[in-house]
Amino acid sequence: MRWSQLHIPTLREDPADADAASHRLLLRAGFIRQLMAGHYSLLPLGIRVRARVMTIIREEMNRIGGQEFLLPSMQPAQIWEKTGRLAVMGEEMFRLRDRRGAEMVLGVTHEEIFATLALELASYRELPQFWYQFQTKFRDEPRPKSGLIRVREFTMKDSYSFDIDEAGLDVSFEAHRKAYERIFARLGIPAFAVQASNGTMGGTDSIEFMCPSGAGEDLVARCPSCGYAANLEKATSALAPIQDAAEQAEQAGQTGPARLDTPGVRTIEDLAVGYGLAADRQIKTLVQIVDGELTLVLLRGDHPLADQKLIDATGAAAIRPAQPQEIQAALGALPGSLGAVGVTDYPIVADLALRGRRGMSTGANTDDVHLTGVDVERDIAVGTWADLREVTEGEPCPRCATALEFVQAIEVGHIFKLGRKFTTALGVTVTGPDRETITPIMGSYGIGIERAMAAIAETHHDDAGLTWPVPVAPAEVTVLLLSVRDEAARAAADELYASLLDARVDALIDDRDVRPGVKYADAELTGIPFRVSVGSRDLADGVVEVTRRATGEKERVPVAQAVTVLQGLLAER
RNA sequence: CGGGGUGUAGCGCAGCUUGGCAGCGCGCUUCGUUCGGGACGAAGAGGCCGCCGGUUCAAAUCCGGCCACCCCGACCA
Numbered sequence: 044m045r046w047s048q049l050h051i052p053t054l055r056e057d058p059a060d061a062d063a064a065s066h067r068l069l070l071r072a073g074f075i076r077q078l079m080a081g082h083y084s085l086l087p088l089g090i091r092v093r094a095r096v097m098t099i100i101r102e103e104m105n106r107i108g109g110q111e112f113l114l115p116s117m118q119p120a121q122i123w124e125k126t127g128r129l130a131v132m133g134e135e136m137f138r139l140r141d142r143r144g145a146e147m148v149l150g151v152t153h154e155e156i157f158a159t160l161a162l163e164l165a166s167y168r169e170l171p172q173f174w175y176q177f178q179t180k181f182r183d184e185p186r187p188k189s190g191l192i193r194v195r196e197f198t199m200k201d202s203y204s205f206d207i208d209e210a211g212l213d214v215s216f217e218a219h220r221k222a223y224e225r226i227f228a229r230l231g232i233p234a235f236a237v238q239a240s241n242g243t244m245g246g247t248d249s250i251e252f253m254c255p256s257g258a259g260e261d262l263v264a265r266c267p268s269c270g271y272a273a274n275l276e277k278a279t280s281a282l283a284p285i286q287d288a289a290e291q292a293e294q295a296g297q298t299g300p301a302r303l304d305t306p307g308v309r310t311i312e313d314l315a316v317g318y319g320l321a322a323d324r325q326i327k328t329l330v331q332i333v334d335g336e337l338t339l340v341l342l343r344g345d346h347p348l349a350d351q352k353l354i355d356a357t358g359a360a361a362i363r364p365a366q367p368q369e370i371q372a373a374l375g376a377l378p379g380s381l382g383a384v385g386v387t388d389y390p391i392v393a394d395l396a397l398r399g400r401r402g403m404s405t406g407a408n409t410d411d412v413h414l415t416g417v418d419v420e421r422d423i424a425v426g427t428w429a430d431l432r433e434v435t436e437g438e439p440c441p442r443c444a445t446a447l448e449f450v451q452a453i454e455v456g457h458i459f460k461l462g463r464k465f466t467t468a469l470g471v472t473v474t475g476p477d478r479e480t481i482t483p484i485m486g487s488y489g490i491g492i493e494r495a496m497a498a499i500a501e502t503h504h505d506d507a508g509l510t511w512p513v514p515v516a517p518a519e520v521t522v523l524l525l526s527v528r529d530e531a532a533r534a535a536a537d538e539l540y541a542s543l544l545d546a547r548v549d550a551l552i553d554d555r556d557v558r559p560g561v562k563y564a565d566a567e568l569t570g571i572p573f574r575v576s577v578g579s580r581d582l583a584d585g586v587v588e589v590t591r592r593a594t595g596e597k598e599r600v601p602v603a604q605a606v607t608v609l610q611g612l613l614a615e616r
Numbered sequence: 617c618g619g620g621g622u623g624u625a626g627c628g629c630a631g632c633u634u635g636g637c638a639g640c641g642c643g644c645u646u647c648g649u650u651c652g653g654g655a656c657g658a659a660g661a662g663g664c665c666g667c668c669g670g671u672u673c674a675a676a677u678c679c680g681g682c683c684a685c686c687c688c689g690a691c692c693a
Contacts, residue, residue: 052626056627059622491692557654559652563654564653
């Protein structure tokens with residue numbers, strides 16, 4: 044490719060409103076342009092990176108036995124009704140009707156459609172299967188942001204495994220986990236695996252691959268000692284045990300909570316400061332609407348709720364905090380004096396940290412009144428015990444008790460053990476060795492291609508621009524013709540460019556009639572790993588200058604050896 | 617959806633409070649001088665001032681409505 048033919052130029056100034064570094068640089072360097080919120084055009088340089096990322100992923104998928112497919116993005120809504128996900132996905136799915144009025148959706152993911160193909164599987168002998176594709180996904184995100192990191196239309200490599208049983212799924216899942224580690228290593232993304240919630244996918248286990256970055260939208264709790272890592276929506280910690288003995292003694296003989304008038308008290312802190320009732324001796328009562336049902340959520344006074352944990356614990360599609368009037372109507376008091384003692388009309392979900400606690404205080408469901416001496420298991424009709432609290436940085440690792448660190452990160456991949464939800468709903472079965480009917484168990488595995496590009500850009504840039512790793516760079520080498528008017532230099536640059544292409548080195552040539560400084564600046568901005576400067580001055584000595592973008596190292600090499608030297612540099616890894 | 621902000625030339629912006637010829641920098645075109653780290657001079661081209669309506673002799677500017685985009689909070693690759 045010749046720079047003189049490149050249609051979209053680089054920008055001299057930073058574009059407005061580009062928050063993340065990757066967004067700013069990909070715009071400036073001419074890799075992407077925005078059409079509307081969450082929808083980007085990929086330009087020729089962007090397409091080259093995307094193709095390389097896809098090639099690496101494809102190689103690793105094929106290596107573990109993956110077979111490539113391409114399924115439609117536009118799908119009948121009916122299939123999604125069969126699995127119940129039309130409702131679960133809700134507003135996130137784009138919906139449309141065709142001219143006959145048939146309801147269609149744009150795929151947010153392809154479990155249903157791949158499972159439809161799996162209907163043709165007939166025998167256990169055909170399992171396991173790994174099927175994958177690169178396909179555009181559409182998600183009506185409430186708030187697209189940060190360039191390619193969060194968009195509404197993007198390419199996803201999604202793969203699906205079908206196995207006879209759980210043991211088989213474990214093997215398929217593990218194969219994918221290893222493949223993902225190889226993929227991110229080859230892409231130059233410093234990703235690490237973390238435990239995660241399954242969310243709307245359902246199923247049992249899931250692992251996210253996280254790339255540490257200030258532009259990331261997730262927080263991960265990670266143990267620097269034993270390697271434990273989990274998304275905050277899933278992470279736990281080992282809490283120091285709390286001694287309730289003193290309070291127990293005080294309340295010896297009591298058979299129930301005692302009333303405490305607390306005029307004006309509205310917060311956990313008010314109660315702690317004004318009445319000497321420490322936050323970790325209080326029960327925090329939150330009221331949430333869980334799939335439309337008013338639910339009491341109990342946590343220790345000093346613990347925040349992790350919303351996703353509540354969703355996971357209740358199997359809800361959606362939760363939201365209750366409005367004050369809803370709370371008033373249900374419990375007879377406003378936030379600040381709420382409690383679950385004696386409540387039987389509403390489901391109660393309590394965090395495990397409250398289990399066995401005694402001598403606790405909580406609201407009395409009368410404004411300005413609290414209860415003390417509450418024995419959680421004696422006085423409260425807890426329906427569900429679950430891990431609900433969000434861990435705090437510095438709490439002890441659940442495995443080894445080392446203080447947990449928080450890391451901000453971009454989620455670049457996610458793998459799920461799905462179970463039989465989709466195969467059951469769609470009626471996928473195979474015949475087993477004893478002629479029994481087997482419902483295959485599925486796994487699903489995703490990587491966002493453009494997001495991966497953004498993650499690479501986030502982790503590979505400097506003040507001058509992008510610094511792509513060789514395997515994903517838009518080109519391996521750019522030849523800079525510095526002396527445009529020197530015919531000998533022009534001929535030498537053209538010849539070198541042709542020789543590089545002959546040697547199957549992916550090269551660009553910057554033959555524009557602009558000053559050398561512009562070419563240097565653009566070579567650096569676009570981040571091509573090696574540049575070869577061809578100019579009259581060095582050519583008089585029979586040499587060209589080879590510069591490594593990432594480090595700035597320069598080397599003068601004889602023209603005749605330039606191709607060989609570059610091949611050597613490119614082969615380094 | 618809630619809160620905050622912005623829409624003026626390809627890009628970045630000023631002008632708006634106080635209504636009166638639509639501007640600046642970069643980029644672009646032509647000519648000349650330059651030419652190994654984003655050159656200089658001269659002459660040019662380029663506008664639905666987001667859209668619709670209102671007020672006014674007169675609206676980028678004031679008023680109303682709508683739309684789009686960005687940022688901050690609830691979702692995911």
